[in-house]
Amino acid sequence: IPPLSSRKVAFGFDGSGVTEKGPHPTELSLIQKGKMLDAGRISVEAVPPGASYSQTFVSRIDGSLQYYAVTPQSSTNTASSALFLSVHGAGVEASGQARAYKAKDWGNLVAATNRRPRGFNWEDWGRLDALEVLAIAKNQFKPNPQNIYLTGHSMGGHGTWFLGATYPDKWAAIAPCAGYPTLKEYGSADGVIPDTSSNPLEQMLLRSGNQSDVLKLTANYKPLGVYVFHGDADRTVPVTYARQMRKLLGQSQPDMSYYEYPGGSHWFGDHSVDWKPLFDFFKWHQISADSAVNTIDFTTANPGISSAYRWASIEQQTQPLLYSRIQLTRQRTSITGTTSNVSLLKLALNEFGAKTPVMITLDGTPALTYTTASAQDTVFLRRESGQWVQAKQPDAWQKGPHRNGTxxxxxxxxxxxxxxxxxxxxxxxxxxxxxxxxxxxxxxxxxxxxxxxxxxxxxxxxxxxxxxxxxxxxxxxxxxxxxxxxxxxxxxxxxxxxxxxxxxxxxxxxxxxxxxxxxxxxxxxxxxxxxxxxxxxxxxxxxxxxxxxxxxxxxxxxxxxxxxxxxxxxxxxxxxxxxxxxxxxxxxxxxxxxx
Missing domain, CATH: 3.30.379 (Chitobiase; domain 2)
Incomplete structure (x- = not known):
């Protein structure tokens, strides 16, 4: 710790002796070589079984201690439970977010922090925090992998639109509440983000934020159920944002429900998020097994942030951070489709079985045939001089989903x-x-x-x-x-x-x-x-x-x-x-x- 600076340092303690709910005063002593340097007192709250609680973890982002909040499932029968990830609004703690929900008898609700009540608008490291908490919650609660849902309020409504479009294969359904789709239109505490420019250098700089533009990723919502919930008297995030998305998705989104709460302000009580029809909508939706998904339409701006949908992955782009899109159809012995701004494509061929010839036709170029070696085979295809050819898996030094720069x-x-x-x-x-x-x-x-x-x-x-x-x-x-x-x-x-x-x-x-x-x-x-x-x-x-x-x-x-x-x-x-x-x-x- 450099002189004249501060730092949070994690430590553990044994709380097994606590048997009563409520705040417990806890004395801390800082000792170095047997000498007490400082002493202090904090209060640690113990909650009864079934109540909302907070749990800490060590983040892989920076090794710091973070937390997430949980409203646990009310039913003791947790077989085939659901998992709800809720992302909070600006200025809201994850612990308060979780307490806004009554316990559900069919799943656990988990609220990530975005690293701070304002944090990163659920983008950048806020996005990574949400993914960390999702992975931890899956490991902790062992939900049915088909029953994973995403919702959030205000800035968390934006987080829901953003995370839903960025990772469409992680959710059965999403429900943005009082949300705005993109920071480019709504702005943030850091100011309004520029949208366009005629200057080539400014265009290059603006390209670096393409992954944030939800409106360019709306085709990714197609496989999801989408429930849009907004108060019609909201003056903080006007309902025009919800109506904008209703109009934009109305022609293309096959599975959407929309409700404006009459007279609803930005927050009109816990039912601003804990809305029964919203959770009923979730109940009607499941994530399909990969084997049942034979059509893919997926767009990304940065494979280092989001590269894959189901059995196809955009490994490398032709033009970095411009939008890349794949539209693919899988049949019994073939894969056909079109691509845009894709240099290297990876296809998982699990559903074809071992020693099966698979004909792959992309972008109207001559078909190539690949014979699977096993039932878990994968093929890499590279676009060279306008043609698609089979390629080797690139080494880890090259750009790819594991490390794509910026x-x-x-x-x-x-x-x-x-x-x-x-x-x-x-x-x-x-x-x-x-x-x-x-x-x-x-x-x-x-x-x-x-x-x-x-x-x-x-x-x-x-x-x-x-x-x-x-x-x-x-x-x-x-x-x-x-x-x-x-x-x-x-x-x-x-x-x-x-x-x-x-x-x-x-x-x-x-x-x-x-x-x-x-x-x-x-x-x-x-x-x-x-x-x-x-x-x-x-x-x-x-x-x-x-x-x-x-x-x-x-x-x-x-x-x-x-x-x-x-x-x-x-x-x-x-x-x-x-x-x-x-x-x-x-x-x-x-x-x-x-x-």
Whole structure:
């Protein structure tokens, strides 16, 4: 824990002696080498069986302690139970969210936190928190895998629209309550998100947030039951958002129920979420077995966030973070369909059995025949020169669902902040202070905890498979060589080089990501510059804002603070092999070339 800073540290204690419900005063002693450093008292509440409760877990995002809340099933017969994941509104705790629901006799209700009452709008790390809690709840309660449901209120209504469209195979039905579909229209505490631009560089930056645009993903709702619930007098999230989705889905959504509560404000009591017709609607829906799903229509903007639906997976894109779509039909001995912006496709062939010839025809190109080796076989197909050909499974170094880039991807996998100590006094001060500032921001926004270490303490062995956020450059951070020696973007004092591009001066800053060699999942993010002016330019952005999109790399000057995107020198994405290619980046004022 750096001096003059704070950090949450998890510890365990034995509560088995508690037999009465209610608050229990608990004395804490902080002891070091037998000497008491501090003492304090907290109150821990014990709840009776059957009441809503909170349960902690250690998050894989950053190793911090988080919690989720549960309203347990009222029936003792838990065979074939359902699981309801509820996502809360802005300013609401998960514990309060769970208590808004009466216990159901046919399933357990679990409320995730979004990392904070406001957190990340259920996007970015809020999305990851919801997925962590869903996985933990499945393991804890062992629900019927066909009976998994998603609902939420207000910001959680947005979370329901977003998580429902992003992961349509995880739910039997979804029910957004008083929700808005997309942050681009509603905005957030971080401000309104831009929507379009005619500037090629701004288009590249905006592309980085495509995964957040629910309105482009509405075809993904088709397999789901959708129940839309909204008060018709809501002044916080106007009912026009519900009507917008009713109109948008009305022509295409085969299974939707819609109800406006007469006179209902934004919150009109617990039945704003605990609405009996909503849960009756859930009861009528189940997730179909994969063997029964022979038609797929799935869209994603980022395979690193959402790549698969059922037996098909978009492993790599042709154009990074533009929308990719697959529309496939499976028959007894064949798979046919169309794709858009897909470079590598994976098909699970479980339902065809072993040693079965399967004819695959995509995009009107000549069919190829693949004979299954086993009943659990998988085939990879790559698009080359307009044709689909069988391909080998790519190695873990390439981009894929396991690690697909964007700058923010490195803020995961129990990330560690590494600050440079080999520069001038001013450079070293900025490196450590920026690391501390970001760690405090992460605590404030994401209820998290980060290890902050000097570059001289870092080694790939000691921090294997952990995300790294590196503060500084190749001149002043000793960890650069072990993490970024093979990266086509190099930053040193007074110079940045990106492939054939090069810029001079002490006022240039950068954010970029790079896969960590020897790890199949972890990445390093660089926050730094060519000098103190450039480093200060790198202080200007809020990458912890939910749904803010960042490409794989961007290089900018201090003038960006004054002139906006005009001050960005270059931005874009690596290829699937982590190379720089002119068609995937924009240099300000030109699509490619040298400066």
């Amino acid at each position: 700058f923010k991807d490195a803020f995961n996998n129990r990330m560690v902040f590494v600050y440079g100590t080999k520069g001038t006094k001013d450079e070293n001060d900025w490196n450590i202070q920026k690391a501390r500032y970001d760690a405090e921001t992460w605590l404030y926004r994401g209820n998290g905890a980060v290890d902050i270490i000097a570059d001289t303490e870092f080694s790939l062995t000691s921090y294997a498979d952990r995300g790294v956020v590196l503060f500084g450059n190749a001149t002043n951070n000793a960890a650069w060589q072990s993490l970024l020696a093979d990266c086509p973007i190099q930053v040193e004092r007074n110079r940045i080089r990106a492939g054939s591009q090069q810029w001079q001066g002490d006022d240039l800053g950068t954010y970029f990501v790079w896969p960590i060699k020897g790890s199949k999942t972890a990445s390093v993010a660089v926050i730094g510059g060519t000098g103190l002016k450039g480093m200060k330019a790198a202080s200007a952005n809020q990458y912890f804002a939910g749904a803010s999109g960042f490409p794989d790399f961007m290089i900018f000057g201090l003038d960006m603070v004054r002139d906006g995107s005009k001050g960005v020198r270059m931005a874009g994405f690596y290829t699937n092999n982590w190379q720089l290619a002119p068609e995937h980046y924009v240099v300000n004022g030109q699509m490619s070339g040298s400066n």
